[in-house]
Amino acid sequence: MKKLAIIPAYNEQGSILKTVNDLKQNAPDFDYIIINDCSTDDTQRICEENNLHVVNLPVNLGIGGGVQTGYQYAKTHDYDIAVQFDGDGQHNAKFLDAMVQKLVNEELDMVIGSRYIEKKGFQSSGLRRLGIRYFSWLIRRVTGQTITDPTSGMRICNRDVIDIYANDYPRDYPEPESVTSILKAGKKVREMPVEMNERSAGVSSISPRKSIYYMVKVSLAVLMAGKR
Amino acid sequence: MDLRMRVFIGIIMALAFLYVCTAIKRRVIDIRHALVWLVVCILLLILDIFPALLEGISKLLGFALPVNMLFFLGFLLAIVIIFGLSAKVSKLNEQVKQMTQDLALLKNELEEKTKP
Numbered sequence: 001m002k003k004l005a006i007i008p009a010y011n012e013q014g015s016i017l018k019t020v021n022d023l024k025q026n027a028p029d030f031d032y033i034i035i036n037d038c039s040t041d042d043t044q045r046i047c048e049e050n051n052l053h054v055v056n057l058p059v060n061l062g063i064g065g066g067v068q069t070g071y072q073y074a075k076t077h078d079y080d081i082a083v084q085f086d087g088d089g090q091h092n093a094k095f096l097d098a099m100v101q102k103l104v105n106e107e108l109d110m111v112i113g114s115r116y117i118e119k120k121g122f123q124s125s126g127l128r129r130l131g132i133r134y135f136s137w138l139i140r141r142v143t144g145q146t147i148t149d150p151t152s153g154m155r156i157c158n159r160d161v162i163d164i165y166a167n168d169y170p171r172d173y174p175e176p177e178s179v180t181s182i183l184k185a186g187k188k189v190r191e192m193p194v195e196m197n198e199r200s201a202g203v204s205s206i207s208p209r210k211s212i213y214y215m216v217k218v219s220l221a222v223l224m225a226g227k228r
Numbered sequence: 229m230d231l232r233m234r235v236f237i238g239i240i241m242a243l244a245f246l247y248v249c250t251a252i253k254r255r256v257i258d259i260r261h262a263l264v265w266l267v268v269c270i271l272l273l274i275l276d277i278f279p280a281l282l283e284g285i286s287k288l289l290g291f292a293l294p295v296n297m298l299f300f301l302g303f304l305l306a307i308v309i310i311f312g313l314s315a316k317v318s319k320l321n322e323q324v325k326q327m328t329q330d331l332a333l334l335k336n337e338l339e340e341k342t343k344p
């Protein structure tokens with residue numbers, strides 16, 4: 001079975017090498033592809049000097065367009081399984097094998113790594129947790145299913161979902177909307193507990209200033225996805 | 229409607245019409261996109277030159293002042309054009325995204341092939 005880790009990276013010079021090494025050590029049967037989204041720091045140089053597999057986007061597309069490029073790569077290179085794995089070192093590769101097992105054994109379409117089942121590791125800031133609980137509630141209202149960590153970027157999926165996302169993926173703040181749309185399409189999604197780390201370098205793309213836009217945009221998107 | 233106001237509005241509309249025409253000639257704007265602006269100019273100009281027409285429609289629709297009807301119409305048409313532009317920008321955005329992705333994946337394939 002061919003497995004790919006999609007690593008979105010925007011200005012991650014301080015953590016991209018660490019992320020790739022974590023994958024090579026703790027999930028060696030995964031191939032990986034870094035989507036360098038027109039970073040303005042040394043990310044591209046570091047990737048090239050270390051001979052890492054990288055797709056360099058010529059203009060910045062934002063997280064959604066970047067991750068979608070990864071799914072398109074997975075589709076054209078005929079991967080059976082793809083996982084999203086942040087380039088900022090917040091995800092831990094040691095959980096990937098168990099996620100693959102769950103996906104395959106339970107014949108699921110997607111497995112999400114959730115921080116809020118065992119409540120271990122980095123739990124995000126209080127305000128963001130509140131937002132996450134709200135999205136969780138909204139998705140339950142729209143789909144009838146409970147996703148405890150709807151903003152988790154650590155998600156593993158099969159060919160069906162790779163195909164869907166390669167064709168259609170939200171541009172920004174994509175996680176809650178994209179999980180809602182596949183739930184509505186009748187795909188089987190489950191979560192399993194993972195631990196995440198605090199950011200060690202660089203800055204989060206979700207600034208307080210943008211969070212109002214984030215809440216409104218994602219709420220609307222989830223509601224729309226529910227109506228399709 | 230007051231004659232002074234009509235002359236004023238008429239001059240502005242005529243100037244706007246000429247401005248759009250020169251913009252087309254200088255290729256600042258594509259005819260496809262300029263056409264709708266020309267239509268707006270002409271429409272408002274016609275209503276300005278023939279006030280009886282405007283008064284008739286205002287009375288029919290219950291506008292107290294014909295000039296309000298003129299402003300409302302101009303506003304409405306502008307909004308329609310702006311919405312059309314927003315839709316166009318969304319589409320362009322999507323097209324640029326797809327081209328960027330295709331280009332990046334192609335470049336990656338080429339690099340992987342030429343790698344030792």
Ligand SMILES: Nc1nc2c(ncn2[C@@H]2O[C@H](COP(=O)(O)OP(=O)(O)O)[C@@H](O)[C@H]2O)c(=O)[nH]1
Nearest residue numbers: 008009010037062063066086087088204205206
């Ligand atoms: N392709 C792409 N990736 C991005 C962009 N912004 C952030 N990322 C990546 O998305 C991942 C998660 O982003 P982050 O800002 O850490 O979000 P947070 O973990 O939710 O705070 C990281 O690997 C970032 O490098 C972007 O504009 N384009």
Ligand SMILES: [Mg+2]
Nearest residue numbers: 086088090199
């Ligand atoms: Mg992060």
